[in-house]
């Protein structure tokens with residue numbers, strides 16, 4: 001008889017495993033509970049709302065029974081009930097347990113697993129693993145169903161078996177590992193991971209190459225094979241001595257990686273080229289948007305601007321109370337742009353990263369206004385939009401692991417601008433806006449709005465401070 005695994009593998013392990021195998025190992029081997037942050041709580045609650053909406057829809061068509069245990073689930077299946085809600089499926093021998101939101105009886109008498117997912121894509125690896133996992137537990141050939149966040153109902157069949165089988169195999173290997181697996185650092189994943197303080201000291205002690213901006217974990221693995229294993233070694237390398245490895249083939253990238261290693265060790269800035277900035281009157285621009293709308297189409301609740309002479313009082317905004325005012329907000333934004341265009345010529349509409357431009361494109365498509373004169377100007381060849389991340393990335397190597405606006409502006413040796421609310425962030429703003437939507441006390445509601453406006457005002461002041469810092473030091 002094979003040994004039964006002590007710890008059961010669940011489909012919900014898939015999203016952690018896809019993100020980081022060490023995190024999956026730690027989740028299974030450490031007893032500490034991880035506190036959920038407000039933004040993820042908001043996502044979780046939105047997921048439950050979506051599940052409740054699908055449940056209500058199924059209840060209009062079928063008799064739905066809620067399962068209370070694995071045995072009860074099997075009893076309901078034997079009775080042939082139309083829909084089983086919160087089903088529980090166990091394969092003790094294989095060490096697998098799954099909780100599909102629904103089991104829906106097919107005309108053949110067998111059951112199809114179905115999940116409600118906020119995602120708008122059926123191609124996410126973790127979703128495919130979860131649905132494939134349920135299909136394995138049900139051991140029939142029927143496709144699994146997903147009720148996606150954008151309202152689509154899609155099915156997934158045998159094509160997801162390999163990804164689910166691979167997950168189960170790898171998770172079984174992980175469960176038997178006595179030590180945590182070796183992994184590389186990932187700034188986007190690690191800085192928001194609850195195990196950050198557990199993992200980070202070891203990465204630092206090893207001077208792991210993946211700590212460097214622009215050195216992907218896969219590149220670090222290949223560099224290690226070539227004998228370059230630490231940041232110091234990379235900092236002391238010549239471009240010609242660095243082999244062509246994934247994500248690091250271009251000599252310019254190699255040069256940047258060497259400078260990034262030096263900057264990591266010394267805190268010094270390297271300037272690759274002179275910074276050039278567009279001429280004109282600068283208006284600083286930043287948006288706040290809510291992804292958790294009923295339609296899952298992002299709603300911009302705040303279009304914020306900082307106009308000359310760039311004091312706090314010069315902050316201007318277009319605000320909408322909820323997504324029913326989405327169109328009014330968009331028109332308000334276009335009116336604001338027209339007014340600036342009339343007042344200032346030439347106009348530079350400065351923002352940080354591509355998000356603002358991409359959002360304008362999406363709104364133009366949403367309201368079929370691609371040929372509106374202001375939209376054509378904003379997105380055309382003579383666009384006033386200027387992404388301030390570009391001159392930074394093109395010309396500077398900074399002692400940073402990420403080149404986000406807050407990374408650069410908050411750094412005491414760089415721009416050194418601090419937001420009034422130290423804990424605020426884009427996710428914080430979304431959480432506050434969702435509180436604003438449900439708040440019934442007028443004073444509390446007003447306070448939430450004031451706080452969000454204050455955060456956005458500091459965002460546009462930050463891009464102004466960044467502009468000044470670039471002009472003073474790098475032109």
Ligand code: SF4
Pocket residue numbers: 019020021022023026183184185186189190191193194195196197199200
């Ligand atoms: S901190 Fe990073 S390496 Fe450690 S478990 Fe989290 S994601 Fe994985």
